[in-house]
Amino acid sequence: KNQVEQxxxxxxxxxxxxxxxxxxxxxxxxxxxxxxxxxxxRGPVSLTIMTFSENTKSNGRYTATLDADTKQSxxxxxxxxxxxxxxxxxxxxxxxxxxxxxTGTKLQVIP
Amino acid sequence: xxxxxxxPKFQVLKTGQSMTLQCAQDMNHEYMSWYRQDPGMGLxxxxxxxxxxxxxxxxxxxxxxxxxxxxxxxxxxxxxxxPSQTSVYxxxxxxxxxRGRTGELFFGEGSRLTVL
Numbered sequence: 001k002n003q004v005e006q007x008x009x010x011x012x013x014x015x016x017x018x019x020x021x022x023x024x025x026x027x028x029x030x031x032x033x034x035x036x037x038x039x040x041x042r043g044p045v046s047l048t049i050m051t052f053s054e055n056t057k058s059n060g061r062y063t064a065t066l067d068a069d070t071k072q073s074x075x076x077x078x079x080x081x082x083x084x085x086x087x088x089x090x091x092x093x094x095x096x097x098x099x100x101x102x103t104g105t106k107l108q109v110i111p
Numbered sequence: 112x113x114x115x116x117x118x119p120k121f122q123v124l125k126t127g128q129s130m131t132l133q134c135a136q137d138m139n140h141e142y143m144s145w146y147r148q149d150p151g152m153g154l155x156x157x158x159x160x161x162x163x164x165x166x167x168x169x170x171x172x173x174x175x176x177x178x179x180x181x182x183x184x185x186x187x188x189x190x191x192x193x194p195s196q197t198s199v200y201x202x203x204x205x206x207x208x209x210r211g212r213t214g215e216l217f218f219g220e221g222s223r224l225t226v227l
Contacts, residue, residue, distance in 0.1 A: 043218030093213035101153035
């Protein structure tokens with residue numbers, strides 16, 4: 001069964017600090033991995049996509065990494081801002097149609 | 112562009128009542144889907160459609176019906192609401208994939224449903 005596990009479940013950090021969110025997956029055949037940001041009361045929005053051949057990709061203060069050998073991805077947030085408070089969901093695609101969602105990491109950035 | 116529009120945002124039903132959650136997209140995406148999101152669980156696929164006139168079941172289809180008469184609209188019907196269907200429902204459409212990648216999902220704002 002395809003699974004996506006995220007850690008930690010929740011995280012509180014001070015504004016300006018960095019943090020790293022983890023995603024481990026057992027999805028086959030692997031197609032790509034996306035990180036989504038979900039603000040409270042809103043729908044998820046894609047941050048970045050990682051394919052098998054990509055190790056690192058940045059989107060502003062967000063940097064995603066992928067290790068296809070160990071089936072792990074991380075999302076690193078640099079110099080966090082209050083607006084980064086949200087849930088971050090790892091979504092892994094198997095083949096062309098099927099996607100598996102992680103349960104998300106809830107990040108709270110405090111002043 | 113409005114993207115994906117869901118209505119209503121909030122709804123309270125009594126057990127046994129029926130209702131329809133509306134979903135419309137203006138991006139001309141062929142693929143549309145409905146998910147439910149419950150605390151501590153990932154988004155779970157209810158039904159999906161790969162084009163007008165074509166629908167299929169997802170992971171948790173029981174108690175829900177869908178139809179796809181146009182590319183733009185994909186309503187979700189609750190036939191006889193049960194307390195277990197209390198959840199937040201998201202509609203999404205998916206952009207075409209490029210170079211073998213699964214396309215990006217575009218989500219609506221969600222519909223929070225409470226069944227008493």
